[in-house]
Amino acid sequence: MLLSEFVRSPKYTVDLNLLQSDSQRVISKMKALSLLEAPVSNEGRWAGIFRVFPSVQVFPSGSTVQFTEFGVWMDDAPYLYADTEIKEWQFLTDHNIIGVVNKEEEFLGVIYVADLQREIHSMYKKASERNREMDAIIDNAYDGILIADALGYVTRVNPSFCRLTGVNEQSFVGVHLTELVKQGIFKEPSVTWQSLQERREVSGLQRYPTGQEHLVTSVPIFDQAGKIQGVVANVRDMSELSRLREELAEVQDQSQLYKTELSNLRKRVFFDEIVAVSPQMRNVRELAERVANFDSTVLILGESGVGKEVIASLIHKSSARSQGPFVKINCGALSEELLESELFGYESGAFTGARKAGKIGLFEAAEGGCIFLDEIGEMSPALQVKVLRVLQEQEFTRVGGVEPIQVNCRIIAATHRNLKEQIRKGLFREDLYYRLYVVPLHIPPLRERKEDIPAMLQYFLNKYNQKYGTQKTIHPVVIQLLQHYSWPGNVRQLSNLIERMVVTIPETVICEHHLPEDFFNLENSSEDSSLDVLKKTGNRHISIKTKVPNKSLNAFNEMERDIIIQSLSRFGSIRKVAQALGVSHTAIIKKMKKYGIEKN
Numbered sequence: 001m002l003l004s005e006f007v008r009s010p011k012y013t014v015d016l017n018l019l020q021s022d023s024q025r026v027i028s029k030m031k032a033l034s035l036l037e038a039p040v041s042n043e044g045r046w047a048g049i050f051r052v053f054p055s056v057q058v059f060p061s062g063s064t065v066q067f068t069e070f071g072v073w074m075d076d077a078p079y080l081y082a083d084t085e086i087k088e089w090q091f092l093t094d095h096n097i098i099g100v101v102n103k104e105e106e107f108l109g110v111i112y113v114a115d116l117q118r119e120i121h122s123m124y125k126k127a128s129e130r131n132r133e134m135d136a137i138i139d140n141a142y143d144g145i146l147i148a149d150a151l152g153y154v155t156r157v158n159p160s161f162c163r164l165t166g167v168n169e170q171s172f173v174g175v176h177l178t179e180l181v182k183q184g185i186f187k188e189p190s191v192t193w194q195s196l197q198e199r200r201e202v203s204g205l206q207r208y209p210t211g212q213e214h215l216v217t218s219v220p221i222f223d224q225a226g227k228i229q230g231v232v233a234n235v236r237d238m239s240e241l242s243r244l245r246e247e248l249a250e251v252q253d254q255s256q257l258y259k260t261e262l263s264n265l266r267k268r269v270f271f272d273e274i275v276a277v278s279p280q281m282r283n284v285r286e287l288a289e290r291v292a293n294f295d296s297t298v299l300i301l302g303e304s305g306v307g308k309e310v311i312a313s314l315i316h317k318s319s320a321r322s323q324g325p326f327v328k329i330n331c332g333a334l335s336e337e338l339l340e341s342e343l344f345g346y347e348s349g350a351f352t353g354a355r356k357a358g359k360i361g362l363f364e365a366a367e368g369g370c371i372f373l374d375e376i377g378e379m380s381p382a383l384q385v386k387v388l389r390v391l392q393e394q395e396f397t398r399v400g401g402v403e404p405i406q407v408n409c410r411i412i413a414a415t416h417r418n419l420k421e422q423i424r425k426g427l428f429r430e431d432l433y434y435r436l437y438v439v440p441l442h443i444p445p446l447r448e449r450k451e452d453i454p455a456m457l458q459y460f461l462n463k464y465n466q467k468y469g470t471q472k473t474i475h476p477v478v479i480q481l482l483q484h485y486s487w488p489g490n491v492r493q494l495s496n497l498i499e500r501m502v503v504t505i506p507e508t509v510i511c512e513h514h515l516p517e518d519f520f521n522l523e524n525s526s527e528d529s530s531l532d533v534l535k536k537t538g539n540r541h542i543s544i545k546t547k548v549p550n551k552s553l554n555a556f557n558e559m560e561r562d563i564i565i566q567s568l569s570r571f572g573s574i575r576k577v578a579q580a581l582g583v584s585h586t587a588i589i590k591k592m593k594k595y596g597i598e599k600n
């Protein structure tokens with residue numbers, strides 16, 4: 001703070017000439033203004049102070065004084081330069097005012113001693129408050145703090161510093177930093193000493209007598225003139241940090257473990273959606289689960305409706321690309337041109353009818369995810385070349401475009417065709433076949449894995465009961481019957497049949513006679529006839545004689561005949577059978593005649 005901030009214009013300034021010529025007038029004026037002291041200037045320069053003594057005259061010893069009737073003026077009265085910095089009250093004066101001059105000693109004004117004292121007092125108060133705050137901060141800091149002066153002597157350490165170094169305060173205060181190194185309290189090189197010598201911030205690890213290593217950061221302190229005042233060292237407890245780091249690593253490990261477990265669990269849930277009871281289907285499921293973890297191309301082989309798309313979608317859902325898109329296309333459902341523009345997109349104006357802005361293809365749409373090329377065996381050789389390029393170089397060109405486009409998507413292909421046969425016929429490229437055949441997954445037809453059928457029936461029954469809010473069950477005989485059906489449409493056909501029966505049959509139990517006629521009229525290659533099936537179910541009480549079955553009976557007739565035979569053996573009389581089946585007595589007799597059934 002500079003003195004100039006306190007300079008004020010005096011209430012009344014006395015001109016030396018006036019004082020000498022007419023001191024009485026000066027005194028009257030001062031009295032009128034209730035002033036005891038007034039600065040005296042001589043041609044704009046500081047000359048001294050004129051003091052009015054109301055009664056007794058006191059003359060400071062050694063002063064050069066000039067008397068008037070009631071006052072005295074002193075030409076050695078105090079004055080200060082305006083740029084004096086106020087640090088403390090350094091001089092004593094018995095005057096109320098002090099003159100202030102500039103460098104040329106021209107009179108600028110006065111300062112009132114009382115003002116100055118008040119200001120200095122408040123400065124001290126603030127400084128001591130700040131000191132107390134600083135003390136509290138330093139003493140309570142969790143980090144260790146050491147302060148040394150410009151020469152390197154320690155002036156202060158806080159309790160944390162003593163705790164971290166394991167050395168008491170007395171061993172530090174007043175001791176030189178190099179001495180502390182000599183005593184082995186600080187290991188060479190001392191970060192703090194280095195910071196002081198090099199006049200810059202220095203950080204480093206220091207090992208202390210506790211055996212522990214801590215991070216020290218030392219910062220030199222400069223005054224306004226850039227002169228070094230000392231150094232402050234901050235010591236951070238690294239043991240706490242390394243403990244936290246270890247804890248964090250442990251938590252991260254654990255969270256990684258949970259993530260893996262969660263993703264495995266999710267995979268399990270996805271794969272549990274697939275009915276797989278037969279060993280063949282279990283193998284397919286296991287293999288699909290395994291390949292899901294790798295980004296390899298998968299070729300799924302199998303008849304229509306066996307579940308190729310289900311498997312492809314599950315592989316995607318449980319792969320690392322699961323957050324990306326799963327794009328599917330049936331290559332057999334579109335013409336070559338349309339399929340090409342669907343798969344690869346086209347540039348603007350590529351062909352008549354093309355959109356002006358062009359269009360992105362499905363390969364681009366599958367970026368970061370997976371593309372499922374269903375019925376790839378139906379694709380034309382020209383397009384096969386383009387797909388091969390995607391597989392080999394991960395790039396393609398849009399229809400009508402020249403710029404290659406990079407793509408990152410996993411390819412899963414499927415076909416019901418025998419691709420080897422197609423290659424022989426020249427319809428499928430061998431190079432593409434081997435590119436696709438990295439991991440082949442063969443899904444057998446339903447007729448080759450009959451163990452799956454009861455579980456499938458139950459699975460679809462639950463699914464459609466849930467969907468339609470019904471509570472249908474299936475009679476065990478129907479299960480047996482359906483298990484031995486050849487299922488040309490595989491799982492899709494089975495699913496459709498159950499849905500149809502759940503929604504069309506009014507009764508709760510789905511029985512043989514509910515099976516639709518057209519279902520059995522379908523030419524199928526079941527190796528067992530329905531009749532054989534019923535026989536195999538082995539009702540030991542059957543005492544029904546049947547003639548040799550008529551070879552021309554179709555599946556439905558066979559089933560009708562089986563139902564009558566089975567009902568007769570169960571209920572014992574034609575009347576009861578008619579009742580149970582909800583038809584007339586004569587209708588049963590007619591049917592028995594038709595199928596050559598005799599009741600003993």
Ligand SMILES: Nc1ncnc2c1ncn2[C@@H]1O[C@H](COP(=O)(O)OP(=O)(O)OP(=O)(O)O)[C@@H](O)[C@H]1O
Binds near residue numbers: 306307374459
């Ligand atoms: N193992 C299975 N478990 C449960 N549902 C299945 C299973 N296999 C197939 N499905 C069901 O059968 C239906 C047909 O399956 P999907 O469409 O996957 O067969 P696909 O082999 O791809 O047929 P296409 O070759 O005609 O496209 C789907 O509704 C699917 O949900």
